[in-house]
Amino acid sequence: MQNDTKNMNFLDHLARRMDWQKFLFAITLTFFLTSILFPFYWMVASSFKTRAEIGGREPVYVPGSLRLDAYQELLDPNNPAYQDFGVNILNTIKVSLPTAVIAVILAVFGSYAIARLKFRGKNFMVNAILVVYLFPGILLIIPLFSMLARIGDSIGFDVQDNLGVLIFTYLAQTLPVALYMLTNYFRTIPTEIEQAALIDGCSRLEVIWRITLPLAVPALVSVAIYTLMIAWNEFLYAFVFLNSHDLFTMPIKINTIWNDPSPRPNVVMAASTIMTVPIMVLFLALEKYLAEGLSAGGVKG
Amino acid sequence: MTALSEKGTAVARRRRWKSMDAQEARLAWLLISPTTLIVFGLVLFPAFFSIWISFHDVNLGNLNDVFHAPFIGWDNYRAVFNDFAFKWQGLDNWGAAITSIVYTLAATILTLIMGLAASLVLNRPFRGRGIARAIFLFPYVAPIVSVAFVWRWLLDPRPSGVLNDILMRLSIIDLPKAYLSTRGIAIILVIIFEAWRYFPFAMLMILARLQAVDRTMYEAAKVDGANTWQQFWNVTLPELRYVMGAIFLLRLMWTFNKFDDIFLLTGGGFGTNVLPVLTYQFSFKQFNFGRGAATAMILLVILVIFMAFYVGIVMRNIDEE
Numbered sequence: 089m090q091n092d093t094k095n096m097n098f099l100d101h102l103a104r105r106m107d108w109q110k111f112l113f114a115i116t117l118t119f120f121l122t123s124i125l126f127p128f129y130w131m132v133a134s135s136f137k138t139r140a141e142i143g144g145r146e147p148v149y150v151p152g153s154l155r156l157d158a159y160q161e162l163l164d165p166n167n168p169a170y171q172d173f174g175v176n177i178l179n180t181i182k183v184s185l186p187t188a189v190i191a192v193i194l195a196v197f198g199s200y201a202i203a204r205l206k207f208r209g210k211n212f213m214v215n216a217i218l219v220v221y222l223f224p225g226i227l228l229i230i231p232l233f234s235m236l237a238r239i240g241d242s243i244g245f246d247v248q249d250n251l252g253v254l255i256f257t258y259l260a261q262t263l264p265v266a267l268y269m270l271t272n273y274f275r276t277i278p279t280e281i282e283q284a285a286l287i288d289g290c291s292r293l294e295v296i297w298r299i300t301l302p303l304a305v306p307a308l309v310s311v312a313i314y315t316l317m318i319a320w321n322e323f324l325y326a327f328v329f330l331n332s333h334d335l336f337t338m339p340i341k342i343n344t345i346w347n348d349p350s351p352r353p354n355v356v357m358a359a360s361t362i363m364t365v366p367i368m369v370l371f372l373a374l375e376k377y378l379a380e381g382l383s384a385g386g387v388k389g
Numbered sequence: 390m391t392a393l394s395e396k397g398t399a400v401a402r403r404r405r406w407k408s409m410d411a412q413e414a415r416l417a418w419l420l421i422s423p424t425t426l427i428v429f430g431l432v433l434f435p436a437f438f439s440i441w442i443s444f445h446d447v448n449l450g451n452l453n454d455v456f457h458a459p460f461i462g463w464d465n466y467r468a469v470f471n472d473f474a475f476k477w478q479g480l481d482n483w484g485a486a487i488t489s490i491v492y493t494l495a496a497t498i499l500t501l502i503m504g505l506a507a508s509l510v511l512n513r514p515f516r517g518r519g520i521a522r523a524i525f526l527f528p529y530v531a532p533i534v535s536v537a538f539v540w541r542w543l544l545d546p547r548p549s550g551v552l553n554d555i556l557m558r559l560s561i562i563d564l565p566k567a568y569l570s571t572r573g574i575a576i577i578l579v580i581i582f583e584a585w586r587y588f589p590f591a592m593l594m595i596l597a598r599l600q601a602v603d604r605t606m607y608e609a610a611k612v613d614g615a616n617t618w619q620q621f622w623n624v625t626l627p628e629l630r631y632v633m634g635a636i637f638l639l640r641l642m643w644t645f646n647k648f649d650d651i652f653l654l655t656g657g658g659f660g661t662n663v664l665p666v667l668t669y670q671f672s673f674k675q676f677n678f679g680r681g682a683a684t685a686m687i688l689l690v691i692l693v694i695f696m697a698f699y700v701g702i703v704m705r706n707i708d709e710e
Contacts, residue, residue, distance in 0.1 A: 109617055113510060113513060116506055116507075116509075116510050117510050117521065120506075120507055120510065121524060124524055124525065124528055124585075125524065127539045127543060128527060128539070130539055130542070130543060130551065131539045134542065142549065143547070145548055145549070146549060146554050147549045147551050194424050195424065197420035197421065197424070198421045198424035200420060201416070201417035201418075201420040201421040202421065205413045205416060205417035206410065206417070207414035207417040210417075213425060216428070217428050219433070220432045220433075222642065222692070223436050223689070224685065225648060226665040227436065227439055227646075227686070227688065227689060228431075228439070229672075230439060230678050230681050230682050231435035231436070231439040231442055232431065232435045233452075233678075234438075234447060234452050234678060235434075235455075237452055237453055237455070238454070238455055241453050256427070256431060259427050260430075260431035264428060267424060292413070317530065321532040321533055321534070323534055324648050324649060328673060338534075339532065339534040342534050342535075342538065343534060343653070346538055353542045356538050357538070357542065360535035360538055361535075363534070363535055364535045367532060368530065368531065371526070372523060375523050
């Protein structure tokens with residue numbers, strides 16, 4: 089190896105410096121990073137382009153300047169093509185926040201019962217709730233739609249264009265995961281503390297409120313963010329259950345803009361950026377807690 | 390308790406009512422009932438109701454009076470099996486059933502391979518690993534609508550589409566192509582999209598397993614003279630077999646059931662029509678809910694048969710080895 093280093097070309101130098109393992113590692117890492125980051129860069133970059141830059145003969149890889157045309161079309165009432173996207177943002181919040189809060193509250197009760205209390209039929213119930221994973225959303229939407237249409241007819245509410253109904257269906261989708269994640273977490277909290285409190289004369293509900301919940305804060309946060317994300321991103325049910333443009337959630341509105349006869353990808357990308365950024369910020373801030381939950385529960389779908 | 394119940398059942402009942410265990414059980418039922426009500430009412434009951442609908446003629450006209458829909462036996466199933474969108478019509482037109490199976494298997498396997506590669510990369514210590522791990526999770530966390538439309542925009546048929554631009558600059562193609570509306574290419578692209586979006590799930594689970602592998606096994610292998618590749622093949626992979634089996638099953642199930650991805654990318658056209666999209670088309674385009682429910686039931690039956698086969702044979706083999 090030592091003989092005549094002068095005759096070595098660049099590649100030989102490189103080959104001496106790195107072994108194939110490091111090379112493979114670098115290639116794979118680069119491949120993953122570019123294939124992930126470029127689409128996200130493209131989304132944000134495209135959202136700052138004008139219609140001329142979007143429809144040109146070739147793509148503009150770096151926007152000339154941060155043009156807010158697309159955002160104005162979405163949010164500025166004075167724009168001729170105003171989309172009133174603010175309403176859609178609000179609708180998404182109106183649906184996803186209650187879903188997250190209610191799911192966490194119900195899941196706390198349910199998973200405490202499963203993790204700590206003995207009762208007949210527990211195994212059956214746990215399995216029945218987990219079976220939900222098996223059913224495709226598309227299978228459930230037909231019976232749900234006709235069932236809720238029938239019930240709504242007799243009680244007096246509309247299935248379509250009703251954000252409340254949407255929240256209920258989201259709860260059905262998120263509760264099993266929330267229950268699963270929280271049960272696993274509660275099982276890791278040692279029972280001795282709770283036993284001591286029980287002997288001291290606390291009731292079960294007091295034990296949950298004063299001891300279990302404070303210890304479970306990380307899990308509660310991750311379950312809340314997790315269900316919020318599912319409701320925030322949900323497409324199918326909102327697509328079928330919502331007809332009126334004033335009640336569209338962001339995903340449905342974005343789909344509508346994309347399918348508009350005059351294509352405006354910059355507006356779609358701006359709306360996507362608005363929808364994606366809060367979720368990504370939340371995720372990055374809480375990544376440590378969430379990663380565990382993501383692998384424990386798995387997003388259904 | 391038995392002695393008491395002979396004396397007087399009333400006393401015994403009150404005792405049992407007051408006993409710690411019974412009290413706990415009552416509390417448990419109280420705590421879990423809201424969840425149970427929602428899950429049973431909005432998932433399990435509809436699932437059974439779906440079977441009922443698939444044997445009845447339910448359409449937009451009698452949707453509000455669905456319980457009196459006329460019974461039509463297997464007609465819905467017959468109609469689905471004879472539908473040109475469902476059945477196999479040759480190599481250039483697979484039909485939704487075969488497309489679903491091919492798409493699901495290919496996407497699941499590709500997801501597993503990408504997840505394995507990503508987890509092996511992240512299992513090595515390097516500067517910025519924490520950030521890299523967070524970035525690797527992006528596709529999985531971002532809203533499906535956003536990422537689907539970014540992909541459509543990258544694959545745009547106009548010359549301003551990024552893929553068209555790159556391939557034209559490299560002189561691989563002369564004219565811009567409409568990738569997502571070309572039979573053959575479209576199905577490959579949705580499979581790649583699926584792997585791109587869901588590999589982080591596989592990655593997280595494999596990574597957790599990798600970090601639990603006993604270090605001494607690698608040292609023993611090194612002492613025996615195994616190189617890196619042999620260590621991977623003989624130590625790492627066997628350790629990962631069980632978790633890979635579990636991921637395969639979960640991803641397969643979810644991919645088979647998935648509606649959003651393909652609907653948003655291609656709308657189910659150009660050789661990418663899968664059973665969930667077909668179900669949607671029957672139900673909410675033609676408003677033939679009975680036929681839609683029958684399609685969904687066929688989907689579920691295929692899935693259950695496969696899972697029974699997989700759990701019964703493949704997973705048992707893993708256990709025995």
